[in-house]
Amino acid sequence: MNTATPSTTADAPTQRRLVIISGPAGVGKGTVEARMLQDHPEVWVSVSATTRAPRPGEVDGVNYHFMTDSDFVAMQERGGFLETAVVHGMARYGTPLQPVLDHLAQGVPTLLEIDIQGVRRVRERASELGLEILTVFIAPPSFDELVRRLAGRGTETAQQQERRLQTARVELAAEDEFDVVIVNDEVDRAAEQLWQLMAQEYDIK
Template identity: 45%
Template sequence: MENSGLLIVISGPSGAGKGTICKALLEKDPSIHVSVSATTRAPRMGEVHGENYYFLTMEEFKERLEQDQFLEYAKVYDNYYGTPKENVMEQLQRGKDVLLEIDTEGALKVKEKFPEGVFIFILPPRIEDLKRRIMNRGTESEEDIKKRLEAAKEEIQKIHEYNYGVINDDVERATLDVQSILSAEKLKTERNYQDLIEKYI
């Protein structure tokens, strides 16, 4: 997909700071388009359709699922969540970069359909740092913390499925690492082959 935007997929275990890095990345480059997920859960107070989520009925979601309208989807408890394909592809074809911040399972589903995406895994400096960050939230029980750490270890074992691993020991530095990755990806000849040929030959 020459001249198209980059599909940027960022994952990482809970507490690694991927959300913070995504926010910092968007502050540095507001031109990046953030993909809005669809869900069957009811809107919470203050949430706006099309901004926070696309709120769909169960019937609407399943109909779109049958029509292969999602890059990935998952059922969490009694509700479905998914990444609408049409909007992502439209933005990419317009040359805009699109950011997906999703879990490992969703990222690997996206990779099956869109292997040319840029897949970045955010890591904590050490597993002890991850535990400390989760504990500092003050919202998790000891049992929940243990479960999250076990889940994190399982997710980290899938890092070989990603193109890049970024260690978040400092948000500013980690964000710059992500920006460097995106800059390098845009210079790949496979993404610019036709333009380069036309310019020089």
């Protein structure tokens, strides 16, 4: 779907949908999100949990919830995560479930940014929980532009960039799985489109 306007129904759900954004590496998901939050700090963004060590400058509870491996596994076994993943065969990552449910119940505009595999896991878990979600795919203007953005970051080797591009080709093919597509050709415009989706979903005038 190549539109930034979700379908609506006559009977709106009593609980607002969790808005989830995803897309390929380098597309600028975090940049679009940060730009929207500058103007709309009332949006609550879910903070992931991880078992990796904090990096310099990272703050527990702000950047991530840093947990020991045993605490993470125990929480996972209790059903305390909306979704989890093991990244690079090492660190565990997950979306704590209760804060998401609490903010949705309070009617707070709630946003989750995860990778495409995470979106698929949330879909499976959401059906078990009776949780409504609105999935938003952040797309590049073109594949060539995505290549340029990845190269322009200057944080990865050529081999790492190529590996990410191979993954991006697969991720771009998942676009049709999403409810809404926003093309990030200009950050301010993409951020405004994301906000309009959230404002419509949470009935914000």
